[in-house]
Amino acid sequence: MDTSSRRSTLTVTLCFIVALIExxxxxxxxxxxxxxxxxxxxDQKMMGWMFSASIIxxxxxxxxxxxxxxxxxxxxxxxxxxxxxxxxxxxxxYVSSVNGLLLARLMTGLxxxxxxxxxxxxxxxxxxxxxxxxxxxxMYCGVPLGGAIAAVVGMLGGESWQTVFIVGGVAPLLVxxxxxxxxxxxxxxxxxxxxxxxxxxxxxxxxxxxGRAGATLALWxxxxxxLTVMYMLLNWLPSLLLEQGFSKPQAGTIQMLFNIGxxxxxxxGGLLLDRRGRTGVVLFAYGGVLASLAGLGFASGxxxxxxxxxxxxxxxxxxxxxxxxxAPPAYPTSVRATGVGAAVAVGRLGSVSGPxxxxxxxxxxxxxxxxxxxxxxxxxxxxLVVLGMSRRRAVEAPPASTxxx
Numbered sequence: 001m002d003t004s005s006r007r008s009t010l011t012v013t014l015c016f017i018v019a020l021i022e023x024x025x026x027x028x029x030x031x032x033x034x035x036x037x038x039x040x041x042x043d044q045k046m047m048g049w050m051f052s053a054s055i056i057x058x059x060x061x062x063x064x065x066x067x068x069x070x071x072x073x074x075x076x077x078x079x080x081x082x083x084x085x086x087x088x089x090x091x092x093x094y095v096s097s098v099n100g101l102l103l104a105r106l107m108t109g110l111x112x113x114x115x116x117x118x119x120x121x122x123x124x125x126x127x128x129x130x131x132x133x134x135x136x137x138x139m140y141c142g143v144p145l146g147g148a149i150a151a152v153v154g155m156l157g158g159e160s161w162q163t164v165f166i167v168g169g170v171a172p173l174l175v176x177x178x179x180x181x182x183x184x185x186x187x188x189x190x191x192x193x194x195x196x197x198x199x200x201x202x203x204x205x206x207x208x209x210x211g212r213a214g215a216t217l218a219l220w221x222x223x224x225x226x227l228t229v230m231y232m233l234l235n236w237l238p239s240l241l242l243e244q245g246f247s248k249p250q251a252g253t254i255q256m257l258f259n260i261g262x263x264x265x266x267x268x269g270g271l272l273l274d275r276r277g278r279t280g281v282v283l284f285a286y287g288g289v290l291a292s293l294a295g296l297g298f299a300s301g302x303x304x305x306x307x308x309x310x311x312x313x314x315x316x317x318x319x320x321x322x323x324x325x326x327a328p329p330a331y332p333t334s335v336r337a338t339g340v341g342a343a344v345a346v347g348r349l350g351s352v353s354g355p356x357x358x359x360x361x362x363x364x365x366x367x368x369x370x371x372x373x374x375x376x377x378x379x380x381x382x383x384l385v386v387l388g389m390s391r392r393r394a395v396e397a398p399p400a401s402t403x404x405x
Contacts, residue, residue, distance in 0.1 A: 012127075024164075024167070027150045031164050055352050078119065085111025088105075089165050089172070120344075125187065188336075223344065229293075246302070258313035262313035291315075
């Protein structure tokens with residue numbers, strides 16, 4: 001294995017580890033929800049704010065994390081983000097007031113949001129273009145696997161809701177020194193900043209200049225609708241299952257299968273994207289999501305629902321992986337993290353909108369089928385937009401090593 005291959009393998013491996021921890025922290029609040037509600041005597045409204053605090057932090061974290069990475073480096077921002085969400089995840093376990101809890105979750109969300117666009121950029125720039133889908137898929141499968149680990153930690157922790165936050169806080173703080181000493185900075189970024197300082201584009205120019213307006217808007221639309229459905233399922237799937245008459249252990253098992261399916265979907269999506277091209281993978285992923293939503297709505301037995309839950313995780317994460325692989329080539333190195341971060345930030349708006357919309361639909365009495373049916377039009381729009389992107393040569397990025405002038 002030559003030096004370049006070793007650097008690529010090391011980068012993807014370390015990014016996978018960070019994604020694993022991020023997945024654990026993303027689902028920790030849901031795992032600990034019952035204990036938090038009892039400890040702080042929160043009603044449903046305040047529980048909603050507790051869940052929303054970290055999600056709200058994800059949006060500015062993603063945007064400014066990407067923007068800053070194009071200026072000081074992907075590695076530096078990633079390390080700062082990991083330390084940030086590690087400190088405040090750990091702090092969550094020891095807060096004594098509701099205001100402290102909300103602040104801790106908000107700051108955790110900022111760190112988590114800043115990490116993801118840099119994980120994507122580092123993996124995309126660590127390998128040649130024909131292997132980008134695979135590299136990003138290997139990294140991103142850590143997120144659903146981390147969610148599965150969070151469920152296991154929650155079960156092992158018993159009545160102690162703090163356990164999942166302690167694990168989710170200590171782990172990134174232990175990994176941070178490893179990143180400092182072992183993670184290579186992106187070669188594309190280093191080449192971009194060698195010699196004379198590169199000309200800085202404004203954020204608007206970075207996103208919409210150079211013929212990138214169509215790609216940027218297409219990414220925003222597809223990210224928004226895809227993450228709307230993903231977070232609708234992540235937040236409401238257990239409650240929807242209970243509403244359909246499944247027991248808590250059964251609902252937990254289906255949620256676990258959803259996460260395992262997501263890990264497989266991440267790997268499968270990346271492999272297919274690098275080998276079969278975009279159009280077929282888009283049809284496969286989004287068609288599969290629509291079919292699995294129908295399964296979740298109409299399945300009655302445990303076996304059928306388990307299969308539908310596994311399939312939903314597989315296809316929705318495969319669809320998300322397609323988006324994460326499409327974003328980096330749409331931007332030159334000098335503004336890549338800004339472009340990816342902005343798309344992720346818009347997707348986070350969907351992650352807030354999805355659970356809120358599902359709550360309103362359920363409150364109106366539409367039931368599980370109504371929630372899942374309402375998710376379908378957005379998925380169709382996202383699929384059509386991504387298909388349009390795949391057929392436009394303008395989406396293809398300039399060579400990664402070519403500086404933007």
